Amino acid sequence: MSKHEFTVLEGTPATLGASWDGSGTNFAIFSAHATKVELCLFDSRGRRETARIPLPEYTDEVWHGYLPEIRPGQLYGYRVHGPYDPANGHRFNPNKLVLDPYALELRDEIRWHDAVFGYRIGHSRADLSFDRRDSAFVMPKCVVVDPAVTWGPDIRPNVPWADTIIYEAHVKGMTVRHPGVPDNLRGSFGGLADPHAIDHLVKLGVTAIELMPTQAFFDDRYLIEKGLTNYWGYNTVGFFAPATRYISPGANLHEFKLMVRRLHEAGIEVILDVVYNHTAEGNQMGPTLSFRGIDNASYYILADDPRYYFDTTGTGNTVNMTHPRVLQMVMDSLRYWVESCHVDGFRFDLASSLGRDRDQFSPNATFLDAVRQDPVLSKVKLIAEPWDTGVNGYQVGNFPPGWAEWNDQYRDTVRSYWKGDQSMLPALASRLTGTAERFDRRGRRPWASVNFVTAHDGFTLMDTVSYNDKHNEANQEDNRDGHSDNRSWNCGVEGPTDDPDILALRDKLRRAMMATLLLSQGTPMILMGDEIGRSQGGNNNAYCQDNEMNWLDLADIEPRNAAFAEFLRGLIALRRSRPLLSQPAFLHKGNGRVDVAWLRPDGTAMTEGDWHNPDARTLGMRLQNTTQGLLALFNSHFEPVAFSLPQPAYGANWFCLVDSDAGSLHLRRAPTIEGGQIEVPPRSLLVLEDTEE
Structure with a gap:
């Protein structure tokens, strides 16, 4: 270690993290139970510790100091002293280098070694033992950064919620095989900033990209030992730093900002999938990477026996959101x-874990209230995955005003209806109109229901119509992982087939499900790759597969998938051009602007008996305002159904906008429907328009 003497001033506890002010750097870190905190400086490669400096001041449970000589680019970490007393919730071990929770950039990935554990691996006393090995040689390092960047005229798209169409994507998965992205940028933020990658989103017509976790995370040790990776990234260890694996060679965190600006220039909003409910440190047998070694008893919710963790996330720990x-x-x-x-x-x-006080969820929980009143956060889009693994964890519809929520009931209903399940009409009608029974409360709007048929967790759209069962063998967990209730149908053959009839049926069902999604009130979300038939080979939990299973390949698209992509583009364009499909208020009571009517195949109103007929699989939905009407006819029967058309209100004829059976779509000059009856083909839907000619 260098004998260089650093000037260390008092600094300030007001700003946590490493803050460069143009002259020097202030370091500040919270720990209520530590007895000493040492700042560790490293050489430019992060291999050699060059200085170990005790932070001189302790104010309001914050350790702090100011070093005038420290500039951006300096690598650092902390060693935190205190009691190693797991029985009372304390796991301090100054032999372990820990990451700054406020670090804005990390250098390198973790190299797994027994030294990163605070206890002695294999010891008879397990986590009650104490490991004295230094972990710095295998730990990533924090970087002092100058966060200033010249944004220029970055104009946020500010797309209204009612007009939002989300595309869920993965930074690497979307760009690693993209033929238009330069090799050195593939798989990175820079790759997603490339005009060729953005052009795919623009042509599709989506308004927002929802990126799977981009905050710093590491590959789990058990996955590395199996030759797998934490591809999805739901194991955060740094809430301020971008994941180093998505920064291209020679770039830095500003590459993320470039990506945001380029997407904004294309009119596309950026939504981050964030994981604040738990961290990568796992349960009592997990590693000491950051929070555990800084102040375990403050950062995590501990069990009644504080040696253990109160876990509602299924990962071993839950972040203590009630601690100020x-x-x-x-x-x-x-x-x-x-x-x-x-x-x-x-x-x-x-x-749901963010809104808990142990077993109880509350829409007025501390974190939810804090976000709601925050002058910055209350103005951005907030989407909850409204469940966790704890008691009373399922909370769909129970988040407070201002929040949207993933609606898994939408997914299950639409899949079940189109594979032909019985008794689905009441649920289908509810999903088409925004699942009002759960979301129409406290002035919430239909956009609060984020509707999806597929998401990263589960089957892709192609696999939903190609597999009856999950096939997760590649995850090396004996196919025990992942959901078994997929509401899927293989159309007669499990997996790939060359049978033209089965392929045609699968394509028909894909078109019907996507048409249903884009016709429904609420916020539609599309999974990356569904537009071109991406398959995961029946794997419905591909969290550890960093390979072709998860990558988007735009280089060689089959003709039938290219046709499907064009059909989906048309559906999105239809939704964006027909305000009836994205109303700002719920329809089930009549919102004063739009009337909704439910019709039987004979053209008359649905009766109570019709709704409860288990064999009924045909439904008409008529939406009408003062100038226009739309009629959607759904048929999940195996046979065609003749549907009697109501009298047009504004013109002489109905016009066919969408025929999911034929894969045809007309935004203008739609074919005229002659006569008072139309046949709805099996497993398909039609959308007709009634408007003044």
């Missing part, structure tokens, strides 16, 4: 991504 400093960290993180990085919203993983 932990809450501050999360709020500071969210504001950082909005104010400094210009992101437009967040999707919160396992959000």
